[in-house]
Amino acid sequence: MNEKDLRTLFDKVAGGEVSVQNAVEQMKLMPFEDLGFARIDHHRELRRGFPEVIFCEGKKPDQIVAIARGIIESGANLLATRCSSEQFESISPSLPDAKYHDDANLFIVEQTPVEIKGEVAIVSGGTSDRPVCEEAALSAQFCGCGVKRYYDVGVAGIHRLISSWEEIRKADVIIVVAGMEGALAGVVAGMTSAPVIAVPTSIGYGVSFGGFSALLTMLNSCAGGVTVVNIDNGYGAAFSAALICRKIYNREVKD
Amino acid sequence: MNEKDLRTLFDKVAGGEVSVQNAVEQMKLMPFEDLGFARIDHHRELRRGFPEVIFCEGKKPDQIVAIARGIIESGANLLATRCSSEQFESISPSLPDAKYHDDANLFIVEQTPVEIKGEVAIVSGGTSDRPVCEEAALSAQFCGCGVKRYYDVGVAGIHRLISSWEEIRKADVIIVVAGMEGALAGVVAGMTSAPVIAVPTSIGYGVSFGGFSALLTMLNSCAGGVTVVNIDNGYGAAFSAALICRKIYNREVKD
């Protein structure tokens, strides 16, 4: 129930079409989100622009298919992350329009072309971080961001990073993906004026502790302007980057 | 040495004013940042808009005074965070223009008025988080952001948060400050389309582990759009928020 519905109800009460008793009952029985939470509805309205997402890890193929079909039938685009190739093989026949991206462990159903605005740079240190990078890259595109990839520019050979710098610093948001020592995020942030979102990866062994060491490094970054998401959470970084891009390109200026 | 300097040097070589040998020597002897790293210089140029910052914790009063004077003499505004009232008492006579903010443990020397653009909402759960909130708020203002405060709207009484929601969701960036369980960040992110920067605080006891529990909660947030900074790092969140605001209000549109 939005403001218009509310107004209609009042109109009917005023016009005698609906009794007071009946109006109160309608108010009481309506599901919560229809009770006039314009703010929440409006917020959902804003979010609707981002297509729906399924996190496949730990879900059975038929569960994924069922959720996916619901989203597809609503006409929305669909992104499904953390989907292994084994999972997708079972799913594929039921979702013929789904396009699987092997190097990102995700599939996409694009029913409406996505309008691209803004630019997100994906910067990573090692080739092993590629699946997380690609999850971030494809998720950002899915949310309407342009994406440029700068892979394998880790701190162990800092000159590679520096030689791409002119390009990287043009991005609206920079997503830095790094495992092992995770030092890349701080180095990048020290060189740029763009917000940096850091994604620690579970790549490493011994005291990398499945990405925890890289996470700590990123949170401790001496350089300002670094914020961090959960280990391997490429999608999460892309989603936050997309929220920022949307603010940049859709804003109604207030100044 | 920027492009213009480089051009001048080439002009002089072309004009015979400087010998080739001499030009090469000039190139070799120049400090690195003068060697033509336009990218880095340019980046510093961009960053220069943000006033300099001193992290006072663990520094002796005379060290702080020395660094502060250097910055002040350069004409820049100055922000000094994590400065206890004891520290400031010793510093104060030497820095007569410094304004101390008791509830944020920081002082500011504002030599040039800061132009305010954009709006950062500071949302916090408990009154004990106030020093971190105020560090974030005053730092954001120092970096040129408008700030609105929504304190004491924690999840233990979720209706307080909801009643302020219409206001909060207008912000360009939302900084959520929370200790103890740290659940507020995820709840806020679930209701908004603005990027959320979460600051865990060290408020709590027992298994709050000095803010580590709140940090984990925030990194594990089910709702997308949450990125996280180090425990109690109000300044860091504000700096990232300011980078985003700058992108929003200063961008040269690319679409």
Place this chain on the structure above:
Amino acid sequence: MNEKDLRTLFDKVAGGEVSVQNAVEQMKLMPFEDLGFARIDHHRELRRGFPEVIFCEGKKPDQIVAIARGIIESGANLLATRCSSEQFESISPSLPDAKYHDDANLFIVEQTPVEIKGEVAIVSGGTSDRPVCEEAALSAQFCGCGVKRYYDVGVAGIHRLISSWEEIRKADVIIVVAGMEGALAGVVAGMTSAPVIAVPTSIGYGVSFGGFSALLTMLNSCAGGVTVVNIDNGYGAAFSAALICRKIYNREVKD
């Protein structure tokens, strides 16, 4: 040996039917619980109302069958938790009356109908927490509690929780099941006057640390009235809830 048995023994000694020497020997040789620990016996008497439970994880099929048969032969109802479908397949032929609940990983042999009193609400944030929820739900029913399920009402979309609130708050005890950030328990507790028992689940990745993060969140809950059990311990929560319900509905009033 209860008080009556003791009295009988004394009677026989007084009546000369049993010699002093023989009585002392009887006292010494009796198993401990027969030595007059009426309190423990009585306590067992009280507990007897709850059917026996087998924790199957790590047990071999024949071990489970052997224990199960012992319980069944005693006439009691039987609950067996943490039983994988593989385990149950091996067990099933030997326990023809066992009913397996696939979504809760448990089986039940109900020889005597359970009388239902009171109401336990099971509230959960995500669909992945379902097995723990169902373990809690079926265990609570097994212990004689009415159960109502409120699944998928997590804090990432707080309005879903609020819209069910009128219903949830009628419960005698609320069990909140949540993984990832685990924030739901505190939010629920902030809205209710019923005791809340929180069950962290191992759902999540990265710094969810197998449920440890959710556990910490719940223990740090700002809202009073939350107590916590081990990760994934749906049965434990249900058992505690059932103890509370029993106190509510069976109490001999003392006021």
Place this chain on the structure above:
Amino acid sequence: MNEKDLRTLFDKVAGGEVSVQNAVEQMKLMPFEDLGFARIDHHRELRRGFPEVIFCEGKKPDQIVAIARGIIESGANLLATRCSSEQFESISPSLPDAKYHDDANLFIVEQTPVEIKGEVAIVSGGTSDRPVCEEAALSAQFCGCGVKRYYDVGVAGIHRLISSWEEIRKADVIIVVAGMEGALAGVVAGMTSAPVIAVPTSIGYGVSFGGFSALLTMLNSCAGGVTVVNIDNGYGAAFSAALICRKIYNREVKD
């Protein structure tokens, strides 16, 4: 705005006293909790029976006095926990009716006598746990529970516990307070049919890790019926115990 208010508004709209436009505006402008969230209001109504509580740790004396006066003026009883004797000395002149309990680090202002119903047993292992025990005991009384203390009955001398057992098991709820190894909670739960709330304490040294070891022990308890609160959280345990007692003694029977 409750149902009655809503009905009145509709009546006025129906009667033409309030225009539809005006009614809609009233709905929109009203603070959230007045928008008809009867559930939340009602819930607050239910909770009102419990007096207000201040957590003093980390608060300055004048902050405590200000909050305390607000509560006292509202006519409510007041409990202030984690108040050191140093803090209370500063506070005392401003709060002449406050009664300090030295062994529980809390003070109480009782303006209305508390009606006592039900019985909470406080069981503890060592004399060093006394402050947490007393915080639990006085908090439970403050919330209207009768309290019986069974201190120094730890597992290192299990016979002491057994000899008090007949008494302990009569309680409606048992709060077990233990540091070091924390084993007492499981032993007590194994002997009783009352719900057990376990409070780990920070008493210990070495690998007691400030109570973390005791917390783990309690969460791992083999005996069912144990739920756990944060380290040293005597008040939290008492509050949960009081919620249970209230359910027992105030319930409107549903069977």
Place this chain on the structure above:
Amino acid sequence: MNEKDLRTLFDKVAGGEVSVQNAVEQMKLMPFEDLGFARIDHHRELRRGFPEVIFCEGKKPDQIVAIARGIIESGANLLATRCSSEQFESISPSLPDAKYHDDANLFIVEQTPVEIKGEVAIVSGGTSDRPVCEEAALSAQFCGCGVKRYYDVGVAGIHRLISSWEEIRKADVIIVVAGMEGALAGVVAGMTSAPVIAVPTSIGYGVSFGGFSALLTMLNSCAGGVTVVNIDNGYGAAFSAALICRKIYNREVKD
């Protein structure tokens, strides 16, 4: 109530001196340990040989004095560990017979000379471990063990250990006290046929983690025959060593 008492009671019942009703009441009202728990009594009898011990840390001087006086009046010897020199200064006037050992942070009141049997070797790596060593040494003597000290024979200079080996290996039990890396316990155990009790100490910095690293080293010892106690728990090691010595020198041979 021991077997004799029980027999007497039965005799009186048999003789009619005590009615059955009265006998049952006597049984019920008697404190637990009088109910015939000969095993527990007997066990206490056995333990009585070891003098009583007070753990002073966290206790107030008057509490220590009160407990100490109770023990002294019972005629027993008294050991009070973890007593700082500040604490002892306050205590000293009230306990004129207490002898303080500055280097072990403990005091002793010896009312009955202790008979010494067996030999405990205290082996330690560094001079900083001395307080824990001396707590172990004096506690072992207090429990009736002969003690020989081998300090400063750490693995960083393994030849020092080897040169004392002929002596060390004569001990009945070896207590190894070590901080930092804690390697000494395994080295000693590899050279001996005596049981080794390892005490990690909190000496160290950085990743010694307050003794946790040494504890892990000792638990991971490749050499068999090492058992471990809590960090800095010199008394605990001595108590276990004394139990072993008692078994060796007091045993009634069964072979």
Place this chain on the structure above:
Amino acid sequence: MNEKDLRTLFDKVAGGEVSVQNAVEQMKLMPFEDLGFARIDHHRELRRGFPEVIFCEGKKPDQIVAIARGIIESGANLLATRCSSEQFESISPSLPDAKYHDDANLFIVEQTPVEIKGEVAIVSGGTSDRPVCEEAALSAQFCGCGVKRYYDVGVAGIHRLISSWEEIRKADVIIVVAGMEGALAGVVAGMTSAPVIAVPTSIGYGVSFGGFSALLTMLNSCAGGVTVVNIDNGYGAAFSAALICRKIYNREVKD
């Protein structure tokens, strides 16, 4: 080179059979253990009584067979722990005399009958701890100790422990095996005068942390007389117990 060899060398030098220069060279070139480290040799002599042990985990079948044959050929008895049934199947044909104990994951080759002296009680809380218990029990027997088993007497039903107490306390050493909360060790130690060696097991889930929680509980034991070994290290506990038994039954009395 033992004392006799040394004496012979001196004799030859004295008799002129060996020149001084030659004797010095002999001393210098001899391998270390032949240089007269009677203490080490003697220690090995003492240890020889305990048969050799192979830790099979992570070893390939042919490696195990090779080591085992070496030991068997030396005439010693052989114990091989942590040997899975899969491993033993591969090994079995090559070691026809090896007797596998399925419930302890170990095999034994007994070439010389072991003389049994003393008594070790193995006390455990849950049936799942059985493999660790049996490893301890069979290892203790292998080292010449008599063994009595008291399984399933955990603290969740403390009366079961108490009813076996009279028996348990007769042991020379008590090994307590417990997972989950690990509280049993402290309870047992509080009731006995025998040294208690505690073995935490990896049984449990959630915050049992693979036995770490039980380990902490045991190290924090309030009751004196508990020493601890690594998680699941049944053999280690047995070996230490055997060292103690040997001291008890083989000692040359010094008093």
Place this chain on the structure above:
Amino acid sequence: MNEKDLRTLFDKVAGGEVSVQNAVEQMKLMPFEDLGFARIDHHRELRRGFPEVIFCEGKKPDQIVAIARGIIESGANLLATRCSSEQFESISPSLPDAKYHDDANLFIVEQTPVEIKGEVAIVSGGTSDRPVCEEAALSAQFCGCGVKRYYDVGVAGIHRLISSWEEIRKADVIIVVAGMEGALAGVVAGMTSAPVIAVPTSIGYGVSFGGFSALLTMLNSCAGGVTVVNIDNGYGAAFSAALICRKIYNREVKD
């Protein structure tokens, strides 16, 4: 672009062959490492002596083959570590010159004979550490170091270590490989004047925590001269050792 190139460019500008505008553009467009970063190039020059290395863990066979071929075609020697026998089986047909070392999980393609200088001692405590030892040994040889192996000389039998000491101490660098308690590194360092590089291994169980306990031991080493690498990082230790050997044998003396 090196100094010569730069000089040439200046010459052309001076000679009018290249216009100033054109020269500036050339400077701007050149890749970073061509801009005259002699220091970085020189550094790469220095490092070129060490053959290239592939870390195979987590890489697919075709990825490994592709990278390997690139290196081989460049004429360099190739070391590929952490390559399982399964991986190598798939790789082998495509890399016919690769020699697999089963006990080190690595393969090598040696196209140019390596010149050996210096001596690295590999000292280890247990046979289970062998794969890490061999990774270190073969990597060190691959980098041009002579290698001597001293395996199975752990602290549990310290005399074995001592008897090899005369030999070990001749090495230029000593790599100590140890799991479990990790004490060996400190013992070795206490006996030598060579730098010791310690490699903790993941060998162990229970509180070895996958090598973390050994790592802590090594970092806490009382004996000076120990530095540490990541768990199981045999290659890393060898690489550092080779850097030291190169410094020793290739240095241009400065004194």
Place this chain on the structure above:
Amino acid sequence: MNEKDLRTLFDKVAGGEVSVQNAVEQMKLMPFEDLGFARIDHHRELRRGFPEVIFCEGKKPDQIVAIARGIIESGANLLATRCSSEQFESISPSLPDAKYHDDANLFIVEQTPVEIKGEVAIVSGGTSDRPVCEEAALSAQFCGCGVKRYYDVGVAGIHRLISSWEEIRKADVIIVVAGMEGALAGVVAGMTSAPVIAVPTSIGYGVSFGGFSALLTMLNSCAGGVTVVNIDNGYGAAFSAALICRKIYNREVKD
């Protein structure tokens, strides 16, 4: 007893001055290091070049004075680390020749001038790491190394590091000191062919965990050639660096 003493003994035996029996007794009674452990003595001989060191933390002034005087009287130079200015004030009158270095918390007594050979670069990221840097620098000089300091060249402004690179890479060994994120070590190692010893510092807050985060970063370094010492262990790094320098400059070439 060195080789000469041994020879003398044999001479006397050969000459009949000492009986065989007597010679054997002499051998048995001699302290271990006199038994002819030329290897150990020789090793000590080698180490003697490095002056003695006292770790003052936790030592009382008179203990420090006593140890220091012993060393001074032996004629050696003395280094005493971790000595607070308060400690030194008490010590100073008794050690008039001690020179305190305020910014390194250490004092030195130099009785013999140290000969300087080789060059150690100390590279650090932040000004707060200065005390650890200076401990490393002065310790390295004390051990005979030349030292060059490169402070405040952290990764947050990577160009500062690069501009000093030409200088840094000339060092024989590079010690990198860094707190917070600790990324500097890997960046430096990626640019050099010198061995890098990394010292994490306890500088930081929140999840820097007292230097643990920096330690993990350094151990996880992607760039080869980094070895690590304990947190804040500047002396340890310097000692290892000095061992390497000694190998470089004192070696008797083997090639």
